[in-house]
Amino acid sequence: MVLFCVLQLSCLMVVAGSVNAQTSLDGKVVDLTNMEARQRIQLNAHLAYFEDTDDLGIDDLLAEPYEWSINQSGLRNFGQSSNPYWFKVTLDNLDQAGAPLYVRFAYPHVDLLDVFWVHDNAVIKRYRLGDSVAFNERPVDNRVYLLPLEGLAAPRVTLYLKVVSQGPMEVPLDVLTYSKFYELDKAELIWYGAYFGVMLVMFFYNFFIFVLVRDITYFYYLFYVASTVVLQFTLTGASFQLLWPLSPALNNTMVLTFTSMMPLAAIFFVRSFLQLETTAKPLVRWLARVLVTAFFLQLLLSFVLPYALVLKIAHALSFTAVSFGLYLGVTYWFRGVRAARTFALAWLVYLIFILIYLLQITSTTQPNIVSIHALEIGSMLELVLLSLSFGHRINEEKEMRIRAQDQALKAQSALNRNLDQLVRRRTDELEQANARLKELSIKDGLTGIFNRRHFEELAQTEYQRSFRDKNWLSIAMLDVDHFKGLNDRYGHPFGDLCLKKIATVIMGQVRRPPDMVARYGGEEFIVLLPGTSVEGGNVVAENMRRAVEDICLQHEGAEVRLSISIGVASTLPSQRDDLESLIKAADDNLYKAKKSGRNCVVCSSAGGA
Structure with a gap:
């Protein structure tokens, strides 16, 4: 009967193969x-x-x-x-x-x-x-x-x-x-934001505890969290996009490096958390040392062996290390260590998600929403549970000190009060950091002036205000003349220096609080001038043009002069939402300035040039 089923299955596979070949x-x-x-x-x-x-x-x-x-x-x-x-x-x-x-x-x-x-x-x-x-x-x-x-x-x-x-x-x-892509991408970014947000909260929370208690176990935990965050940030592709877009070789190097560093930090954490050197059997201590040596060797070999081979070694060693952590958690749980319960649960959860991930990458199972994010889900749950294990361990130590002497209880109470203060201070610092991050998100990284996204937000507001107040609004589009040739001749670092210098000079010519200067893209800048007619816009543009014309930079003993072309468009808005037309008019005038020989200003109002 079994033989018949096998033959029948083989026939079906042959038929399926022939159909596949025909349709292929x-x-x-x-x-x-x-x-x-x-x-x-x-x-x-x-x-x-x-x-x-x-x-x-x-x-x-x-x-x-x-x-x-x-x-x-x-x-x-x-x-x-x-x-x-x-x-x-x-x-x-x-x-x-x-x-x-x-x-x-x-x-x-x-x-x-x-x-x-x-x-x-x-x-x-x-x-x-x-x-x-x-x-x-x-x-x-x-x-x-x-x-x-x-x-x-x-x-x-x-x-x-x-x-x-x-x-x-x-x-x-x-x-x-x-539209569908941006909808899906937004949902994925929300997930990544939640994941990295939780990881950063765990890091800073335990960092402040480490600063307070000076326990080396917290240091290993922080090292583990940091390695996990860097590895996951690289695996999402965001590090290549944001951190080293011009260094492709760094991608695989970072993956292999932190694939070794992350479990290495985990083993040091486990050894310290469970105090293996003083509480474990000789065989367990020997196995922990073997794993440490293996991951050190993996880290070194990642620079000489092929990527695929090192990755297979890393997966096998990581699975072994997580299984070892689960074994230790269960062992110490049965020995009466209460903190080992959440410790064992942490490694069990992580082991499950690592299995899901390994089954996917070996094509045993096909990717799905869980397996695609298995490492992220597993690492987040594991690190949260390990942090809870810290709490259990602190409680155990607290009870031991209470039984030992009354003074230990007073010290622990003081520690808890200080911890509450540190948590509140950390929250305040995180809010301040978020405020700083918000400011960075609206500034151009090279020139330090506002970026295009922030300009478009403010420009829309100012346009609607001008419409409501029946007031003039002007926009000036600026482009650096012959910038590509300058880049090709003197190099991109010098081109960046020129852009920063021009941004500084332009900012010096725009003095009113409602006026705004932003980098619009590449060598293009844009200036928003609320309450400014076409005559005023022309004056401001000429001032900017002359100021840039006076710039004299040195490069390897040679003087380099700069110039810009400017297109200015002014309007008394007759519609509430027609900002794009004004920007287009300014861009058209910029084009005319370029066609007119560059280093000049072309202005027009809503009624024409």
Whole structure:
């Protein structure tokens, strides 16, 4: 009977394979009609794919037919492979979508992602992306890969992807409208904000306790929290986007480094928390030392061994270390240590989520909302429970001191009072830090003046006030003349110096409280002048132009002169919400200034130039 079932299953697999091979020749076509209503389509079930053992190029694929497999089960994880994978999907009726669209590749940690848009067997657009390529090569500034469909100029295209990954071959692919993407991205950012918020609260809470009690166990815990935060921040792709966008090699280095540092800190914490050197059996102490040595070696080998191999070693060692922590928690629980209850629960929870994560990356299970965020959920719950274990341990020590002498009780009471004060002080400091962070979010990081987002918020308010008060409003758009040539000749650091100098000079010419200067993008600046007519705007613009013209910078013994072109637009608003027209008018005048030979001002009112 068993043999019959096996033969029957084998026949079904053969049939399934033959059907798959037959359908793989053409692949599936995704109709994008009326995407404004549909919002989003998952593409994985529509993908055709094959493992590339010959390192083929796009020209090879277009020159002759290859046997593709159809991803009928909608796989998102194809395991681990040293070979590239090719994927393709055909998108039809782009011109009937009804809304601008992205194709989203939602896994940030692929080494190389070659993208080819093909129409009529010819490549019409291509990108080379991945975390081994500088971040600014991406068509859209985001931690995942977004491929806009605008500008393809064809109603039917085929998307080819060549994916190279030393880690898991995860390919979560969908097509969605801009609005749907920003809705999903907002929800994900809320989750990440909550996760990192909890982690930072845990860090600072225990940091203040560490400052107070000077217990080395708290230091190891803080080291563990910090390593976890850095690793998770890197795994989300945010560190590449925000911290080192021009250093792709740093991504894998940081992942491997903190994949070693995090469990290493955890082992030191466990040894100190449970006082293994004085309370554990010799075998347990020996195992703890072996794990410490193993993770030190892993850290060193991460700089010489291949990424994929080190990652496999790290996963095996990390699973062993978490299992060891669970074993110790249960052992000390049965020995009557009350703090070990939450300690054991912490490692059990983390072990469960690590198993979920390992099953996903080995393609044993397919990614889902839990497995995608398994490390984040597990680490957050574990660290919260470990912090609670600290509380249990403090209570135990408190009771021991109470039984020992009355003075210990007084000391503990004083400690608790000081702790309450520290917590309140920490809350105040966190509020002050949030206020500082809010200020940083509205300032341009290079020049120190306001950024574009903050300008648009204030400009809308001022426009509505001018409409209500029937008052003039002027906007000046400024662009640095020949800035690209300056960058190419003297280098980007000197270009940055020029932008900072120009920002300082412009700020010196805008003195009224309601006036505002902001960096609008690249070498462009924008100035908001409430209560200023076209004549006043022209005066302010000329003052700014002359002030910049007087700048003289030195570079390797040579003098460098700067100039700007300015477009000014002024209006008495007749509509409540027509700020964009005023900005466009100023931009058009800037264009005229450029066309007129640069280093000049072109002004106009709502009625014309």
